[in-house]
Amino acid sequence: xxxxxxxxxxxxxxxxxxxxxxxxxxxxxxxxxxxxxxxxxxxxxxxxxxxxxxxxxxxxxxxxxxxxxxxxxxxxxxxxxxxxxxxxxxxxxxxxxxxxxxxxxxxxxxxxxxxxxxxxxxxxxxxxxxxxxxxxxxxxxxxxxxxxxxxxxxxxxxxxxxxxxxxxxxxxxxxxxxxxxxxxxxxxxxxxxxxxxxxxxxxxxxxxxxxxxxxxxxxxxxxxxxxxxxxxxxxxxxxxxxxxxxxxxxxxxxxxxxxxxxxxxxxxxxxxxxxxxxxxxxxxxxxxxxxxxxxxxxx
Numbered sequence: 001x002x003x004x005x006x007x008x009x010x011x012x013x014x015x016x017x018x019x020x021x022x023x024x025x026x027x028x029x030x031x032x033x034x035x036x037x038x039x040x041x042x043x044x045x046x047x048x049x050x051x052x053x054x055x056x057x058x059x060x061x062x063x064x065x066x067x068x069x070x071x072x073x074x075x076x077x078x079x080x081x082x083x084x085x086x087x088x089x090x091x092x093x094x095x096x097x098x099x100x101x102x103x104x105x106x107x108x109x110x111x112x113x114x115x116x117x118x119x120x121x122x123x124x125x126x127x128x129x130x131x132x133x134x135x136x137x138x139x140x141x142x143x144x145x146x147x148x149x150x151x152x153x154x155x156x157x158x159x160x161x162x163x164x165x166x167x168x169x170x171x172x173x174x175x176x177x178x179x180x181x182x183x184x185x186x187x188x189x190x191x192x193x194x195x196x197x198x199x200x201x202x203x204x205x206x207x208x209x210x211x212x213x214x215x216x217x218x219x220x221x222x223x224x225x226x227x228x229x230x231x232x233x234x235x236x237x238x239x240x241x242x243x244x245x246x247x248x249x250x251x252x253x254x255x256x257x258x259x260x261x262x263x264x265x266x267x268x269x270x271x272x273x274x275x276x277x278x279x280x281x282x283x284x285x286x287x288x289x290x291x292x293x294x295x296x297x298x299x
Contacts, residue, residue, distance in 0.1 A: 023091065024055055031057040031086045033109045034096030034123075037064035041096050045123065049094065057086045080105060081146060084112055092119040100126050104140075111137035112147070115155050131166075135159045217241055221291035226257070229291040230264050234271045241295070242272075248297040251277040256292040264291070 023029070030049055032042055039062045046056045061079065063070030070076055087093055093113045095106065102110070111134035113120055120128075129137070135155065142152040219236050221229025237245070245251055253272070255265060262281045269279065 027053060027055045028092060029055045029057065029090045030092045030094050031083075031090035031113075032059065032096060033083070033087075033093050033106050033113075034098075035064060035101060035103045035106060036062040036067075036070075038096050038098045039065035041098055041123065045094060045096060057090060059083065083109060084141075084146060087113050087116060087118060090118055092121060095120065095122045097122050097124050097126055100124060102126070107133075108137045108141050110134070112141060115151070115158065131159060131162055215244075215297055217293075217295045217297075219293045219295075221293070226264060226291060230267060233291065233293045234268065237271055237293075237295075245272065245275055245295070245297055248275070251275050252296040253277050253279050254294040254296075255279070255281045256294065257281070257290065268293070 032045055034042065036042075036059055042058055042062070046058050049056045059079075060082070061067040061070050063076065063079075070079065087109060090113075093109065095102065095110060097106075107129070110120060110129060114129075114134050115138060138147065138152060138155045141147045142149075147155075217240075219233050222232040223229040251272075253268075255262075255268060257264070265279060265281065269277075
């Protein structure tokens with residue numbers, strides 16, 4: 001009975017420790033991540049975040065700022081492993097991305113923090129890594145034997161769930177492209193795969209999301225029937241968007257209609273001939289005759 005009580009108390013204690021281990025006496029724990037070339041920015045962030053009432057965990061050595069011992073055999077690998085452990089201890093990571101710079105080590109740390117469910121904030125605003133970016137980075141950590149088989153398998157399951165959730169949300173959306181989604185890349189890849197238009201290889205369309213901004217044009221057709229509505233869409237493209245589209249890197253075109261709009265693609269494609277485009281159609285859940293064109297592109 002005594003042994004059982006001790007074991008039960010131990011389990012309860014471990015569960016309780018897991019819940020509170022990142023909050024020490026009410027203080028949030030923040031681990032700093034970034035290139036060690038930014039030593040002054042690390043020290044400034046450490047001071048500022050500490051004065052804001054946080055417990056701050058930083059790097060122990062600045063290999064790119066004079067601590068040459070980092071580059072002796074075995075030391076860099078040890079420090080990289082240590083930093084993943086420091087992320088495990090934290091509630092949040094704070095990324096020192098001066099002038100937007102995020103190196104390979106930091107990129108992997110961000111992916112690891114995301115997998116571990118940590119909050120992620122940045123010194124400077126930037127394009128956040130996608131589902132695919134983070135999963136690729138975790139693959140690199142796995143290849144370097146810094147995360148276990150079990151962790152990488154779980155990361156794969158998490159990736160599939162997030163992608164499937166994004167696709168399901170897209171399919172439930174009552175209208176054209178919801179471009180504001182954070183994980184739009186997963187939606188694009190999933191939908192294109194579902195329609196058999198391209199392979200699931202994310203790098204086929206990754207250039208859309210490496211740019212500073214992804215743009216979308218939504219054009220609603222005007223007219224009494226499909227032909228009139230399509231012609232009004234084509235006129236709008238030629239008058240307002242054609243120059244932008246021809247200067248874009250890649251275009252994803254979604255033609256939505258209350259009836260099956262696939263038969264209208266040929267005429268539309270002729271209007272946009274010469275573009276580096278992938279195409280898809282969607283049937284709108286409405287009985288009203290309506291055609292809406294969504295064009296996602298990057299300049």
